[in-house]
Amino acid sequence: MKRKPRSVEPQREIAINLYRSVWEVRNDGWIHLSDEANRLADAAAEGGDLELARGRVAETLDLLEPIESYWAFPGRHGFLRLLALFQDREYADFNDLVHRISRALSSQSYRKSFVSLHLDEEAAVEEEERRETEVRVDRPYFELLIVDDLSAQEEETLRKRLRSMRRDEDKFIYEIVVVPSFQDALIAVLFNFNLQACVIRYGFPLKSRYRLDILHQLLENYEEEGLESLPESERGCLLGTKIAQLRPELDLYMVTDVSAEDIAGKLCENFHRVFYREEDDRELHFSILQAIEERYQTPFFTALRVYSQQPTGVFHALPISRGKSILQSHWIQDMIQFYGLGVFLAETSATSGGLDSLLEPIGPIKVAQELAARAFGAKRTFWVTNGTSTANKIVVQALIQPGDIVLLDRNCHKSHHYGMVLAGANVVYLDAYPLNEYSMYGAVPIRSIKQRLLELRRAGKLDRVKLVLLTNCTFDGIVYDVERVMEECLAIKPDLIFLWDEAWFAFAGFHPTYRRRTGMGAAARLRERFRDPDFRRRYAEFKEQFGNPEDDRHWLDTRLVPDPERARVRVYVTHSTHKTLTALRQGSMIHVYDQDFKQKVEEAFHEAYMTHTSTSPNYQILASLDVGRRQVELEGYELVQKQVDHAMALRERIATHALLKKYFRFLATGDLIPKEYRPSGIEAYFNSEQRWARMEECWHSDEFVYGIQINKTSRNTVLFMTNIGTTRSSVAYLIEILVKIAQELDVRNEDMSPPEMRLHRFKVDSLTKQLPALPDFSHFHRFFRCGTDSTTPEGDMRKAYFMAYDETVCRYITMPELQRQVAAKREVVSAMFVIPYPPGFPILVPGQVISKEILAFIEALDTREIHGYRPELGFRVFTDEAIGAVEPDSAGGAPAARIAAAPAV
Numbered sequence: 088m089k090r091k092p093r094s095v096e097p098q099r100e101i102a103i104n105l106y107r108s109v110w111e112v113r114n115d116g117w118i119h120l121s122d123e124a125n126r127l128a129d130a131a132a133e134g135g136d137l138e139l140a141r142g143r144v145a146e147t148l149d150l151l152e153p154i155e156s157y158w159a160f161p162g163r164h165g166f167l168r169l170l171a172l173f174q175d176r177e178y179a180d181f182n183d184l185v186h187r188i189s190r191a192l193s194s195q196s197y198r199k200s201f202v203s204l205h206l207d208e209e210a211a212v213e214e215e216e217r218r219e220t221e222v223r224v225d226r227p228y229f230e231l232l233i234v235d236d237l238s239a240q241e242e243e244t245l246r247k248r249l250r251s252m253r254r255d256e257d258k259f260i261y262e263i264v265v266v267p268s269f270q271d272a273l274i275a276v277l278f279n280f281n282l283q284a285c286v287i288r289y290g291f292p293l294k295s296r297y298r299l300d301i302l303h304q305l306l307e308n309y310e311e312e313g314l315e316s317l318p319e320s321e322r323g324c325l326l327g328t329k330i331a332q333l334r335p336e337l338d339l340y341m342v343t344d345v346s347a348e349d350i351a352g353k354l355c356e357n358f359h360r361v362f363y364r365e366e367d368d369r370e371l372h373f374s375i376l377q378a379i380e381e382r383y384q385t386p387f388f389t390a391l392r393v394y395s396q397q398p399t400g401v402f403h404a405l406p407i408s409r410g411k412s413i414l415q416s417h418w419i420q421d422m423i424q425f426y427g428l429g430v431f432l433a434e435t436s437a438t439s440g441g442l443d444s445l446l447e448p449i450g451p452i453k454v455a456q457e458l459a460a461r462a463f464g465a466k467r468t469f470w471v472t473n474g475t476s477t478a479n480k481i482v483v484q485a486l487i488q489p490g491d492i493v494l495l496d497r498n499c500h501k502s503h504h505y506g507m508v509l510a511g512a513n514v515v516y517l518d519a520y521p522l523n524e525y526s527m528y529g530a531v532p533i534r535s536i537k538q539r540l541l542e543l544r545r546a547g548k549l550d551r552v553k554l555v556l557l558t559n560c561t562f563d564g565i566v567y568d569v570e571r572v573m574e575e576c577l578a579i580k581p582d583l584i585f586l587w588d589e590a591w592f593a594f595a596g597f598h599p600t601y602r603r604r605t606g607m608g609a610a611a612r613l614r615e616r617f618r619d620p621d622f623r624r625r626y627a628e629f630k631e632q633f634g635n636p637e638d639d640r641h642w643l644d645t646r647l648v649p650d651p652e653r654a655r656v657r658v659y660v661t662h663s664t665h666k667t668l669t670a671l672r673q674g675s676m677i678h679v680y681d682q683d684f685k686q687k688v689e690e691a692f693h694e695a696y697m698t699h700t701s702t703s704p705n706y707q708i709l710a711s712l713d714v715g716r717r718q719v720e721l722e723g724y725e726l727v728q729k730q731v732d733h734a735m736a737l738r739e740r741i742a743t744h745a746l747l748k749k750y751f752r753f754l755a756t757g758d759l760i761p762k763e764y765r766p767s768g769i770e771a772y773f774n775s776e777q778r779w780a781r782m783e784e785c786w787h788s789d790e791f792v793y794g795i796q797i798n799k800t801s802r803n804t805v806l807f808m809t810n811i812g813t814t815r816s817s818v819a820y821l822i823e824i825l826v827k828i829a830q831e832l833d834v835r836n837e838d839m840s841p842p843e844m845r846l847h848r849f850k851v852d853s854l855t856k857q858l859p860a861l862p863d864f865s866h867f868h869r870f871f872r873c874g875t876d877s878t879t880p881e882g883d884m885r886k887a888y889f890m891a892y893d894e895t896v897c898r899y900i901t902m903p904e905l906q907r908q909v910a911a912k913r914e915v916v917s918a919m920f921v922i923p924y925p926p927g928f929p930i931l932v933p934g935q936v937i938s939k940e941i942l943a944f945i946e947a948l949d950t951r952e953i954h955g956y957r958p959e960l961g962f963r964v965f966t967d968e969a970i971g972a973v974e975p976d977s978a979g980g981a982p983a984a985r986i987a988a989a990p991a992v
C-alpha cells in the first residue's frame with residue numbers, strides 16, 4: 088500500500104540551532120507559555136486585555152509547535168489538543184493543560200508514569216489508556232522514531248498497535264514519534280535525545296515543512312548529492328547512512344512495502360533488520376527491545392553484582408573483601424557507614440575465582456571491552472586502571488623499539504616523555520605555536536609535522552620514523568583536524584602510526600560535531616575513504632599533477648593526498664574516561680584502530696600491557712568503566728550536548744553582562760587560534776547578532792578549533808570545565824560568584840588611593856601585557872644526538888636520563904651562574920626534566936641544551952612550583968667532562984676518553 092504524500096506547504100525557517108540548544112529553547116518556551124497561559128486565563132476571567140494576552144500565547148505556541156513535532160510527549164496529538172483549546176477560546180482548560188504538560192516535562196515524570204492529556208469528560212478513555220501504560224513504572228523509557236508520511240489517524244492507530252505489544256516482562260518501555268520526511272527524520276535525530284531506535288518505512292518525501300539553519304552544514308550538503316532525483320525506494324537506505332553518521336548508537340530498522348528479501352540483500356550495514364509491512368509488528372517490537380538490551384547490558388558490572396551477592400568465605404589476600412575486616416572492627420565502622428556495604432561485597436580479585444582477569448580476559452571483562460570498542464568506534468579496546476599516564480606508556484612501549492624515531496608534541500603530558508625514556512625512542516620534539524599573551528601553547532601546525540618528516544626523509548631516516556604523537560584536545564581545549572594530519576603524513580610515510588592522547592576528549596565520540604575530530608572517528612573515515620573508488624581517482628589526479636617534486640616547499644604548500652593502495656590506517660587513542668565520563672578515578676581506556684595490529688603489534692602490546700598493569704587491578708574501577716560505557720551509548724548525545732550548552736550559556740552570560748564584561752573576558756577562537764590556521768575567518772563562536780550560528784563552520788574547515796575545556800589557570804587566565812555532570816544551577820552559581828567578585832573589584836577600585844591605583848595598574852599590566860615569550864624546544868646536545876654527524880634533531884633521551892643516575896657526571900648550577908655561562912655561549916646540558924606548574928610542560932628534558940630564551944622564561948615565571956629545580960642547589964646539569972662540552976681547556980684531558988667513561992645505557 089503506497090500512501091499519498093501530504094500536500095506540500097512552504098518551508099518554515101526555525102531560527103534556532105544546536106548551539107544554544109533547542110532543548111533550552113524548549114524548556115524556556117514551556118515556562119514562558121505557562122506564564123502567558125496564566126495571564127490569558129486571568130484576562131478572560133477578570134476582563135483584562137485579552138487580545139494582547141492571546142497574541143503572546145500565540146507567539147510562544149508558534150515557537151514550540153515545530154519543536155514539539157519531534158517528541159513523543161506531549162506529542163502531535165497532545166499539542167493539537169492544546170491548539171484546539173486555544174482556538175476554541177477555552178482558556179481555563181487551556182491553562183490547565185499547559186501546566187500539566189509543563190510540569191511533566193520539567194520533572195520528566197512522563198518517562199515514569201502516564202500523564203493524562205484528557206479533560207474530565209474523557210475520563211473513561213483516559214482510564215483505558217492508563218491501564219495500558221501503567222506497567223512503565225521503573226523501566227527505562229525511550230522514544231522510537233518512525234519515518235512515514237502518516238495522517239494523524241493513521242499515526243494514532245500505529246501507536247495503539249505498538250502499545251498493545253507491551254508485556255509485563257519487557258525491560259524497557261517506549262513511545263513513538265512519527266515524522267513524515269527525510270529532513271524531518273534528521274532534525275528529529277538531532278533534537279530528540281530520547282530517541283534510541285528508528286524505523287524507516289518505505290517511501291517518504293524529502294523535504295520538511297521546517298527549515299533548520301544548521302542542517303545543511305551538518306549533512307555536508309547532502310542536497311547536492313542528487314537526493315532530489317533519488318527514487319523514494321532508495322531514500323531509506325541513504326537516510327540510514329546519514330542517521331548513522333549523526334548518531335551511530337541508534338538502532339535502525341526498515342519496514343518495506345516491496346519484497347523484504349530484495350531490500351535485505353541491498354541494505355547497508357547500518358540496519359539491524361528489514362521487515363515486510365506490518366505483518367511482523369510483534370517481531371519488530373521484540374527486536375527493538377533486544378537491541379536496546381545489547382547496549383544496556385554491562386557484563387562485568389553484572390557479574391560483579393552477582394558475585395557480591397553470593398555467600399563466600401574469603402581465604403585469600405584480601406581482608407577487606409565482603410567488608411569482613413571492617414565489620415569486625417571496633418574502630419573503623421564509619422568506613423562502612425560512609426561507603427555502604429556494596430562496595431566491599433564487590434571487592435574481589437581474579438584469583439578468588441568466578442570473575443574474569445584483566446590480564447588475560449576470557450569472560451565478562453573481554454565482552455565488556457568489546458562493547459566499549461563498539462561504543463567508541465574502535466576495533467579493540469583495553470581497559471587501564473592506572474589512568475592515561477599508564478595507558479600512554481603501554482601504547483608507546485608496544486609500538487616503539489629502541490632507536491625508533493618518534494615525533495612528539497613537546498607540550499604533551501609527562502607520561503609521554505617518560506614513555507620515550509622507557510622505550511628508548513629517538514625523539515624529535517615538535518613545537519606548538521605559542522600564545523605568549525596568555526602564557527600557554529596552542530597545537531602543532533601540520534606544516535611543522537610535515538617539515539620534520541621531510542627532513543628525516545632527506546636524511547634517509549624515514550624508515551625509522553614510527554610514530555606521531557599528539558594531544559587532542561590540548562589541555563586548553565584546542566582540537567586538531569585529525570583526519571587531515573593523518574592524511575598528509577601518510578602521503579609522506581604510508582605506514583606511519585598515530586597516537587592521539589585524548590585524555591580530555593572521551594566524551595567527543597558521542598556528538599556529531601566533535602566525533603569528526605577524534606582519532607577513532609577519523610580512522611574509520613580514512614579506512615572507508617581508502618577503499619572508495621572516487622578517492623582512488625582523486626589520488627590518481629593528484630599524483631599526476633603533483634608528481635614527486637624535489638623541493639620540500641611544494642610538499643609543504645600542497646594539501647597532500649595519500650596513496651590508498653599503500654596507506655595503512657594505524658591509529659591509537661588513549662582516554663582518561665574518568666576525566667570526562669562516568670568512571671572512577673584512574674579508569675582509562677586504550678582504543679585501537681590498527682589494520683596491522685594482529686600481524687605486527689599484538690604480541691608486543693600484550694607484553695607492554697603486562698609490564699604496566701597491576702596484578703591486583705581494582706574491580707570497582709573496571710565496573711565503573713563498564714557502566715560508563717552503557718551510559719554514553721544510551722545518553723551520551725544528550726549529556727554532551729547539554730555540557731556544551733552550559734559552557735555556551737556561561738560564555739553568553741559573561742559576554743552580555745554589563746558588570747561581568749568589565750572584568751572578565753572569555754577567550755574566543757580568535758584569541759587561541761592564529762589567523763593562518765583559521766580559514767573560516769571566524770573570531771568567536773558567539774556574537775550578539777549571529778549568536779552561535781558559526782561554530783559548525785569552524786569545526787568543518789579550520790586547521791584547529793577550540794573546544795570547551797575548562798579547569799586550569801595560566802598566568803592570566805582561568806579555565807573552567809563543564810562536564811556531563813554540570814547542571815544549569817551550577818552554571819548559575821558560577822555566574823553569581825563571578826558577579827560577586829566583579830562587585831568586590833568595583834568597590835575596591837573605588838576605594839583605592841592614587842598611589843594604590845598606580846600600583847594596581849602596574850600589576851595588571853605586568854600580568855596582561857608584559858608576558859615572557861614561551862620558549863621553543865632548543866636542541867639535544869650532540870652527545871645525545873643519534874649519530875655524530877646527524878643533520879636531523881632526534882635525541883636519545885633515555886641515554887641522558889640514565890646517565891644522570893651517576894653522581895660523578897652531574898653537578899648543580901645556580902641560576903645566576905647558569906645565566907652567566909649561557910650568556911658566555913657555553914653549552915650547559917640539563918640532566919633532568921624541568922617542569923614548571925603552570926604551564927606544566929617540560930621546559931627542559933634530559934640531554935637538552937639550555938638556551939637563553941628558556942632562562943628568560945623561567946626567570947619571568949612567577950610560579951613557585953618547578954619540578955626538577957631545587958632552589959637551594961639550582962639545576963642539575965651534566966659536567967662538561969662527561970659530555971664533551973666546549974672549553975676543552977678547563978675540562979682537562981681528552982673529551983673522547985670521558986665520553987667512553989660515561990655509563991653505557
Ligand SMILES: Cc1ncc(COP(=O)(O)O)c(C=O)c1O
Nearest residue numbers: 473474475476500558588590663
Ligand atoms: C593530555 C594528558 N594526557 C594524559 C594525562 C594523564 O591522565 P591520567 O590522569 O588519567 O593518568 C593527562 C592528565 O592530566 C593529560 O592532561
